[in-house]
Amino acid sequence: MNYLIPLMVIFPIFAALLINLFGKHNKTIKILSFIVAIILPLITLFASYGLHFFGGHKPLIDTNITGLPTYITSTNLYSMHPAITYSFTPLTKVFIFIMCIIVFLSVFSYLTSEKKASGSFLFLVFMGTAAVSAMILSDDLFNMYVFFEIAALVQTGIVIASKAEDNYETALKYMILGSIGGPMLLLGITILLAITGSVNITDIAIIISTVLIKSPISKAVVLFSFALILFGWLYASGFPPFHVIKSSLYSKSESYGSSILQAMSLLTLVAFLIAMARMFYLINIFNGAILIVSIIAMILGVSMAVMQTDFRRMIAYLSVGELGFVGLGFGLGTKFSMTAGLFQGINEMIVTALLFLGLGSVVYLTNTSNIRKLGGLISKSESMAIMVLLGGFAMAGVPPFNGFRSKFMIIHAALLAGYPEVAVIAILISIATFFVFVKALHGIYLKPQPNDLEFVHDSIPKSVIFSVAVLTIMCLILGLYPEIVTVPISQALGGLII
Amino acid sequence: MSYYDDFLNFIKERYSKKHMTNENVSGAIASELIVISSLLITALLLRHISVLLTGIVIIILIMLIVSNLPLSIKLFDEQDDSLDKMMFYTVITLGIIVSLIYWSGF
Numbered sequence: 001m002n003y004l005i006p007l008m009v010i011f012p013i014f015a016a017l018l019i020n021l022f023g024k025h026n027k028t029i030k031i032l033s034f035i036v037a038i039i040l041p042l043i044t045l046f047a048s049y050g051l052h053f054f055g056g057h058k059p060l061i062d063t064n065i066t067g068l069p070t071y072i073t074s075t076n077l078y079s080m081h082p083a084i085t086y087s088f089t090p091l092t093k094v095f096i097f098i099m100c101i102i103v104f105l106s107v108f109s110y111l112t113s114e115k116k117a118s119g120s121f122l123f124l125v126f127m128g129t130a131a132v133s134a135m136i137l138s139d140d141l142f143n144m145y146v147f148f149e150i151a152a153l154v155q156t157g158i159v160i161a162s163k164a165e166d167n168y169e170t171a172l173k174y175m176i177l178g179s180i181g182g183p184m185l186l187l188g189i190t191i192l193l194a195i196t197g198s199v200n201i202t203d204i205a206i207i208i209s210t211v212l213i214k215s216p217i218s219k220a221v222v223l224f225s226f227a228l229i230l231f232g233w234l235y236a237s238g239f240p241p242f243h244v245i246k247s248s249l250y251s252k253s254e255s256y257g258s259s260i261l262q263a264m265s266l267l268t269l270v271a272f273l274i275a276m277a278r279m280f281y282l283i284n285i286f287n288g289a290i291l292i293v294s295i296i297a298m299i300l301g302v303s304m305a306v307m308q309t310d311f312r313r314m315i316a317y318l319s320v321g322e323l324g325f326v327g328l329g330f331g332l333g334t335k336f337s338m339t340a341g342l343f344q345g346i347n348e349m350i351v352t353a354l355l356f357l358g359l360g361s362v363v364y365l366t367n368t369s370n371i372r373k374l375g376g377l378i379s380k381s382e383s384m385a386i387m388v389l390l391g392g393f394a395m396a397g398v399p400p401f402n403g404f405r406s407k408f409m410i411i412h413a414a415l416l417a418g419y420p421e422v423a424v425i426a427i428l429i430s431i432a433t434f435f436v437f438v439k440a441l442h443g444i445y446l447k448p449q450p451n452d453l454e455f456v457h458d459s460i461p462k463s464v465i466f467s468v469a470v471l472t473i474m475c476l477i478l479g480l481y482p483e484i485v486t487v488p489i490s491q492a493l494g495g496l497i498i
Numbered sequence: 499m500s501y502y503d504d505f506l507n508f509i510k511e512r513y514s515k516k517h518m519t520n521e522n523v524s525g526a527i528a529s530e531l532i533v534i535s536s537l538l539i540t541a542l543l544l545r546h547i548s549v550l551l552t553g554i555v556i557i558i559l560i561m562l563i564v565s566n567l568p569l570s571i572k573l574f575d576e577q578d579d580s581l582d583k584m585m586f587y588t589v590i591t592l593g594i595i596v597s598l599i600y601w602s603g604f
Contacts, residue, residue, distance in 0.1 A: 173581050180588055220600065227599040231592050241587035244577050285602055289595075291543075299536040300577070303529040307574050309522070421542045428539070432532045439525065 004047035005088045006054070008096060009134040012040060016126035023119025030111050033122045037107040040129065041100035049088050051139075057083035076207065081200040085139040090488030091274075091342065092136050095267055098346055101474075102263045102353045103129050105467035109357060110256040112463035113364070121161040125260055128154035132267040141189050142199040144271060148185070148236055151264055152178050158257040159249055167252045174245050178235065181242065185232020191225040192279075205278045213282050226280045230289060233276065237269035238320050239297045239327070247304075247316035251369075255360020258312070259353035262319050266349050269323060270342065273330055277338075291331025295425060298324030302432045311359055311440050312369040318436060319352045321429065322395065325410055328426065332410075332417045339490045340409030346485055347402040347478060351395045354471035358388040361460040361468075362444055366453060371440065376449025381460050385445045387472045392437030394475040397430040402478035409486075508568055529570035534563055 015036040022028045060068065061079045072078055107125060111117055131151040138144050152174075159171045193199050195218060196207040212218040233239075238246025246265065250258045273290075280286045301321020308314040326348065329341015361384055362377060363369050378385045394401035397408070407430055414422040478485065506523060541559050544552040563569065576583060 170579070173579070173584065176581065177584060177588060180585075180592070184592065223600050224596065227596040230599070231595050234591070241584065241591045244579065244584055248579055285599060289599060292540075295536075295540050299533060299540070300573070303532045303536075303570060303573065304577055306529040306532065307522075307525045307570065309525075419543070421539050424539050425536055428532060428536055432528065435528055 002048045002050050002052060002088070004043055005050070005052040005086050005137065008040075008043055008047065008088075008137065009086075009130045011043060012036070012126040012130035012133070016123045016130065019126065020119055020123040023123075026116050029119050029122060030117050033107055033117070033126075034111060036126060037100075037104040041097055041104060044093060044097045044100055047088055047093070049090065049093070052086040052088070053081075054084040054086075076203070079206075080198055080203050081139070084143050085200065085202075086134075086137040087139045088137060089492040091492035094346060094485050094488055095136055095270060096133050098349055099129065099132060099263050099267055101470075102349065103260060105470060106256040106259045106353070106357065109461070109464045109467045110254075113256075113461045118161060121158065121257070124154045124157040124161060125257075128158070128260065128264050132264045132271070135271040136267050138271075139201050140199055141192065141201055141204065141275065144275065145186055145189055148232075148268060148272075149182060151268060152182065152236075155249060155261055155264060158261060159253050162252060162254045162257055164252040164254070170245070170248045170252045174249055177242060177245055181232050181235025184228045185235070188225045188228030188232060191221060191228070195221050195225075201275050201278055208279055209282050222280070223283065226276070226283060226286070229272070229276060230293070233269070233272045234293065236265070236272055237323060238265050239293055239323065240300050243297060243300055243304075243317070243320045247301075247313060247320055250316035250319065250356075251310065251312040255356050255363065258316070258360070259356040262352045262356065263349045266323065266326075266345055269326060270345050273327065277330055281333075287331050287333040290327050291422070294324040294327030294331055295422070296324075297321060297327065298425065298429045302429050302436070305436050306432060306439075309371050310369050311362070311371055311444060312356075314436060314440055315352065315355050315359060318395065318433060319348065322348050322352070322433070324429075325407065325426065328422065329410055329413065332413050332419060332422065334413060334417055335490065335493055337410065337413035337417060338493055339486055340406055340413050342489045342493075343482065343486050344403075344406035344410060347394070347406050347475070350471055350474050350478070351391055351403060354391040354468055354475065355388065355395065357464060357471070358384060358391060358468045359440075359444070361464050364460060364464070365455055365457050367456045371443035373450060373453060374444045375447040375453065376445070378445040379449070380455075381465070384460055384465060384468065385441075387465075387468045388445075389437075389441055390472050391468075391475065392434075392441060394479070396434035396437060398434070400479045401475045402482070403475070405479055405482040504567070508571065526568070526570050526574075529574075530568050533569050533573065537563070 019029050019032055022032065059079050059081050103125060128151055131147040131154060134147040135144050156171045156174055159167050189199065192204055195212060196204045198204055208222055212222050235242050250261055253261055298321050301317050301324065305314050305317035305321060308317060326341045326345040329337045329344065362374065365380060366374060368374065394403040397403045407426060411423045411426050414426065537559060538556065541555050542552060544555055566572065
């Protein structure tokens with residue numbers, strides 16, 4: 001039993017509650033948050049791979065109990081999971097570790113940039129980290145749903161805690177749309193519980209593949225459940241039709257909050273995508289449905305990003321569009337393509353955090369994100385402009401950065417799987433992403449500075465430059481040595497799905 | 499008159515009261531090209547189901563695209579922050595997903 005596995009969820013929850021308790025003591029919460037943000041990635045780093053059964057309730061097959069009647073030992077009851085199970089694999093380790101690094105860098109930038117730290121904001125950040133870590137660790141569908149709802153509330157809270165205009169309205173709209181997406185997801189899960197008698201993903205996957213898929217009547221129920229869970233997944237990850245509200249959510253938050261929000265959305269996407277792939281991979285339209293949804297997300301996300309004049313909204317739409325590449329990997333349905341999709345997910349998380357933090361410094365300096373009102377900012381911070389440019393290259397898939405590696409893998413996987421159309425669309429979207437960055441960088445840094453542009457701060461905090469530099473280095477390292485993450489992802493996928 | 503002039507006039511009519519720059523026009527035309535090319539290439543995926551169906555869908559798609567140009571501006575208008583529009587598309591998507599998956603899964 002590895003007690004560090006549940007600690008990845010329990011520790012940030014406990015820290016969040018403690019920080020909220022000392023909310024009015026500025027210095028105390030700053031020190032506490034900094035320590036917690038350092039400890040979080042360390043827990044992930046030192047935890048051993050394995051399973052954790054809450055309450056110690058293992059499946060009967062794994063216990064030493066003898067003399068059980070045959071109606072238990074000869075049926076699925078013998079191998080079913082009676083308790084909530086957390087599974088810590090190389091794949092979950094990579095995702096949670098990168099998430100924790102982004103949380104650390106965002107919190108560090110926040111603590112050093114703001115004179116007075118908000119206890120509520122930090123509470124939400126750590127609670128959100130716990131929620132998404134639980135989602136990706138959990139092998140229990142209902143446990144995932146509970147943390148999914150907590151994550152949705154946390155995302156709303158982070159937007160409300162920001163100082164952006166109309167943030168309350170956006171948060172309320174997200175909650176209203178969540179009142180459709182969330183219950184549909186829950187309905188899909190309860191249907192699965194009703195027909196399988198379990199909420200454990202491994203149990204459900206076994207029952208569906210061995211029994212339910214073979215009968216037309218039970219297959220119809222499984223299909224209906226898949227449709228509802230797919231719809232809930234669209235809401236959780238911000239795929240169309242929820243891309244508008246998700247991008248609005250990112251753009252109405254502070255840059256520190258946005259970088260964490262997008263990482264939370266990505267982990268939610270990956271957690272539910274893997275769960276769906278494990279349960280429904282035998283359904284003939286699973287891959288097609290994921291493929292089409294992902295392509296629509298890519299087209300709408302990038303085409304909307306191209307037309308924006310607010311750079312925060314631009315990045316927000318791009319991040320939604322780029323998420324489509326992750327889905328594309330799963331839609332193609334091969335082990336290589338799924339590895340490529342998940343690798344793209346990790347890259348997307350790092351690059352988008354870099355861009356939100358890097359371009360957030362523009363808002364910090366000028367208090368505006370409208371490209372029309374900006375210009376000539378390269379004179380304020382050359383290093384930041386160069387790092388944002390490199391981040392843009394990474395997202396667009398320019399060598400030698402990480403985005404190039406993962407997108408190249410996806411295009412290669414599409415050609416190997418016999419879908420050259422998908423490869424062409426992926427290339428088109430990458431070109432459009434590059435176009436968006438050329439437009440944004442010219443508008444913000446290179447065109448002549450408008451006479452009426454006023455500065456609210458003289459320089460960018462060094463902590464933000466440090467955070468963006470760390471993320472840029474990570475992009476470069478993963479571009480040069482992709483096997484650091486592709487090998488563990490591929491190994492974990494082999495045991496999970498194929 | 500070329501398509502580009504048509505496109506420019508459409509944007510001018512739509513945004514005449516607002517501040518319009520080269521960035522708006524270049525962004526809109528880039529978006530237009532992405533949407534048209536991606537839609538047509540995506541339709542080609544139907545060849546895995548039926549080549550005949552692919553041909554029919556592409557012809558219908560071309561007719562729809564030509565009769566509804568420019569698409570990017572209309573898409574942009576439809577995807578604003580209005581809660582009504584978001585709710586409408588959410589409910590429509592739910593209906594499409596459930597119906598398509600339920601009926602095409604057998």
